[in-house]
Amino acid sequence: MIQIDNVSKQFVVAGTAKPFRRGAKQVIQAVQGVRLHAPNGRITGLLGPNGAGKTTTLRMLGALFPPDSGSITVDGIAVAQQPRQALARMGILGDSHGLYPRLTARENVVYFGRLQGMEIDAAHARAQELSRLLDMASILERRAEGFSQGERMKTALARALVHDPANIVLDEPTNGLDVLATRALREALRYLRSAEGGNKCIVFSTHIMPEVQQLCEHVVVMAQGRSVAEGTVEELLAQTGEVNFEDAFVKLAFEAKTGGEFA
Amino acid sequence: MMAHLMRSIRVVVVKEVVDALRDRRTLLRLLVPAVLMGPLLLMALSGFIASLEERAERREIMVSGIEHAPTLRNYLERQTYTIKTAPADYEAMLSAATLLEPVLVVSDQFEVELLEGEHPRVELVSDSTNQRAAAGLRGLQRLLTGFNQERVGLTLALRGISSGLLQPVAVEERDLASLQARATRITTIIPMFIIMAVLYGALTAALDSTAGERERGSLEPLLMNPVQPMALVVGKWCAVAILGMAVAFIASMSFIPAQWLIKSDSMQAMFQFGMPEVIAFCLLQLPLAAGLGAVLMAVAIRSKTFKEAQASSGLVIMLVSLAPMVTMLNPGGDAPWYLWVPGLAQNTLMMLVLKGESLSVSQVLPGIVVGAALLVACLIYVARSMRMAVAR
Numbered sequence: 001m002i003q004i005d006n007v008s009k010q011f012v013v014a015g016t017a018k019p020f021r022r023g024a025k026q027v028i029q030a031v032q033g034v035r036l037h038a039p040n041g042r043i044t045g046l047l048g049p050n051g052a053g054k055t056t057t058l059r060m061l062g063a064l065f066p067p068d069s070g071s072i073t074v075d076g077i078a079v080a081q082q083p084r085q086a087l088a089r090m091g092i093l094g095d096s097h098g099l100y101p102r103l104t105a106r107e108n109v110v111y112f113g114r115l116q117g118m119e120i121d122a123a124h125a126r127a128q129e130l131s132r133l134l135d136m137a138s139i140l141e142r143r144a145e146g147f148s149q150g151e152r153m154k155t156a157l158a159r160a161l162v163h164d165p166a167n168i169v170l171d172e173p174t175n176g177l178d179v180l181a182t183r184a185l186r187e188a189l190r191y192l193r194s195a196e197g198g199n200k201c202i203v204f205s206t207h208i209m210p211e212v213q214q215l216c217e218h219v220v221v222m223a224q225g226r227s228v229a230e231g232t233v234e235e236l237l238a239q240t241g242e243v244n245f246e247d248a249f250v251k252l253a254f255e256a257k258t259g260g261e262f263a
Numbered sequence: 264m265m266a267h268l269m270r271s272i273r274v275v276v277v278k279e280v281v282d283a284l285r286d287r288r289t290l291l292r293l294l295v296p297a298v299l300m301g302p303l304l305l306m307a308l309s310g311f312i313a314s315l316e317e318r319a320e321r322r323e324i325m326v327s328g329i330e331h332a333p334t335l336r337n338y339l340e341r342q343t344y345t346i347k348t349a350p351a352d353y354e355a356m357l358s359a360a361t362l363l364e365p366v367l368v369v370s371d372q373f374e375v376e377l378l379e380g381e382h383p384r385v386e387l388v389s390d391s392t393n394q395r396a397a398a399g400l401r402g403l404q405r406l407l408t409g410f411n412q413e414r415v416g417l418t419l420a421l422r423g424i425s426s427g428l429l430q431p432v433a434v435e436e437r438d439l440a441s442l443q444a445r446a447t448r449i450t451t452i453i454p455m456f457i458i459m460a461v462l463y464g465a466l467t468a469a470l471d472s473t474a475g476e477r478e479r480g481s482l483e484p485l486l487m488n489p490v491q492p493m494a495l496v497v498g499k500w501c502a503v504a505i506l507g508m509a510v511a512f513i514a515s516m517s518f519i520p521a522q523w524l525i526k527s528d529s530m531q532a533m534f535q536f537g538m539p540e541v542i543a544f545c546l547l548q549l550p551l552a553a554g555l556g557a558v559l560m561a562v563a564i565r566s567k568t569f570k571e572a573q574a575s576s577g578l579v580i581m582l583v584s585l586a587p588m589v590t591m592l593n594p595g596g597d598a599p600w601y602l603w604v605p606g607l608a609q610n611t612l613m614m615l616v617l618k619g620e621s622l623s624v625s626q627v628l629p630g631i632v633v634g635a636a637l638l639v640a641c642l643i644y645v646a647r648s649m650r651m652a653v654a655r
Contacts, residue, residue, distance in 0.1 A: 062487045065654040084489035092487050096480030102285035103278075114274040115488040117267070143285075159484065 001201050004036040007070030030056045032225045038203045045216030046205035053225040054205040055095045058171050062092045091165035097156035099144040105155045106140045109162050116163035130158040150181035167201045209246050223253035271490045275498025283468045297514040301456035302521030309525040325349045328369040338410045357390045365389035365400045454613035455587045461552050462580050464510025465503050469559035472499040474572035483653045492646045507552035515541045543616045550634025551609050557641035564648045602629040
């Protein structure tokens with residue numbers, strides 16, 4: 001279970017510099033008052049246009065940097081206070097998910113398993129198991145050097161899931177994947193959510209509407225660093241009075257700018 | 264807690280070393296110069312010295328216009344020298360370094376002027392950029408001084424004066440340097456190569472495990488493992504230091520077979536490089552590999568790409584590998600501060616080992632202190648910057 005409550009984050013960046021002079025510092029409000037509750041056994045979608053603050057939110061969830069305010073807990077463990085305990089309960093496929101090109105897919109997976117504190121035999125067994133789930137038997141012993149986008153994504157996902165975490169966080173995992181690979185990923189996620197798959201809590205960020213419609217039982221819409229709406233796809237359609245989810249999303253994400261805040 | 268930390272460090276070290284060893288192409292590019300450069304230079308130097316020795320043994324001199332100087336020819340032949348006539352275009356050949364000995368030029372009026380006591384002039388022609396020719400100059404000068412002395416001696420003897428009067432002081436040379444110490448004049452290049460081997464061995468691993476990791480986008484997932492950042496940094500650093508030391512060890516070892524190839528007998532006798540020297544060399548490199556491995560990582564973690572990191576580490580590499588030059592520019596002897604400068608300290612100490620001298624604690628300690636200080640400061644910096652690097 002993942003709970004993100006009223007989380008805000010500012011970044012200070014250097015402004016446009018002139019020759020021999022540093023630009024004035026600019027404050028960018030990346031995330032403001034974001035709220036997301038993701039219980040176990042549900043796929044929660046985090047939907048938002050590019051630059052809405054999805055990645056920043058998920059990076060704070062991954063303890064890469066602390067939020068300025070608000071709280072993030074994973075299975076009741078506060079990420080800011082006990083980052084390592086929280087990370088042990090999460091499998092995160094982040095925005096950047098580079099592999100080690102000179103290691104095989106299996107070695108990539110086992111390395112992270114070892115860093116998660118697994119014994120070497122257990123990590124190998126788990127790599128084998130994940131290769132069945134994600135259909136990557138053919139690439140398991142190959143070096144990651146020449147992997148296709150889809151193969152890379154599968155390996156990165158297996159790496160994130162190596163310690164069989166109760167909570168799975170995926171940041172735009174279908175980017176660059178073809179239809180078949182996207183389908184396979186969807187199937188894998190459905191299985192992980194189900195009771196046989198371990199009733200996982202899955203948070204899935206994307207900017208692609210059909211994906212949300214097909215996969216997510218619950219959606220949080222983000223825009224301009226805020227969470228502007230949430231509910232099932234049907235609820236969001238009803239809320240906006242649209243039949244097409246894309247229209248509903250555009251209404252929620254882009255017209256909320258000027259409008260009031262979603263309560 | 265501690266056990267968990269040690270375990271994580273071990274996991275990271277094993278992965279980084281395996282990763283680096285799989286990079287065959289970089290490894291080869293690294294090892295070939297490290298293994299071959301030193302020995303090749305040693306061989307070239309020995310060849311140079313051997314040719315000098317050979318020339319001295321051959322006792323040949325090259326003269327232009329010897330037909331005008333029968334007295335000089337007589338003297339030279341009495342010194343058992345063989346006289347060769349210089350080719351007509353000796354000046355051009357000397358400049359082009361196709362002629363490798365200096366030329367003695369005798370004027371046509373030599374014999375007449377000598378007999379009349381009119382100070383005939385001879386010229387010793389060489390080119391200071393033609394090192395082999397220039398090296399032969401001194402022998403030739405000595406020979407002519409001998410001729411002058413004989414002439415003076417004969418003239419004085421004719422007038423009934425002892426030639427001893429011309430030499431009120433008898434000069435005799437005695438070289439105090441031990442056989443090994445004399446050899447170090449030639450082998451000064453070896454420590455430089457060992458230091459470069461450490462640097463280049465550590466460089467690739469240091470850049471790959473910091474800037475490379477950032478560039479590939481694997482640093483962010485790595486940091487989202489439940490491991491202390493310090494464990495990751497120490498693990499990476501261990502791998503870097505191990506690789507630096509490994510290349511240094513291989514480079515030191517390569518001098519052992521290299522000395523069998525040394526052509527000059529006297530140099531072979533002077534240059535003693537065995538297992539004790541290899542071990543001493545490697546032990547002396549430890550603080551350098553440890554400290555500079557950390558420095559290179561600290562420089563590289565600020566860079567977003569491998570290329571950027573290479574550019575910024577270039578300065579560190581250059582400064583350290585050129586540090587031994589200080590001893591060459593300042594031949595007045597080793598200053599105490601040498602021992603506090605990374606690179607220079609190791610160079611100074613390795614020279615002492617080559618000279619066959621024993622090292623004291625006070626000589627070795629400064630290098631260790633500096634290495635340890637760099638290590639601690641840089642690792643703390645890297646652990647902090649790693650997080651900032653992904654946050655940006």
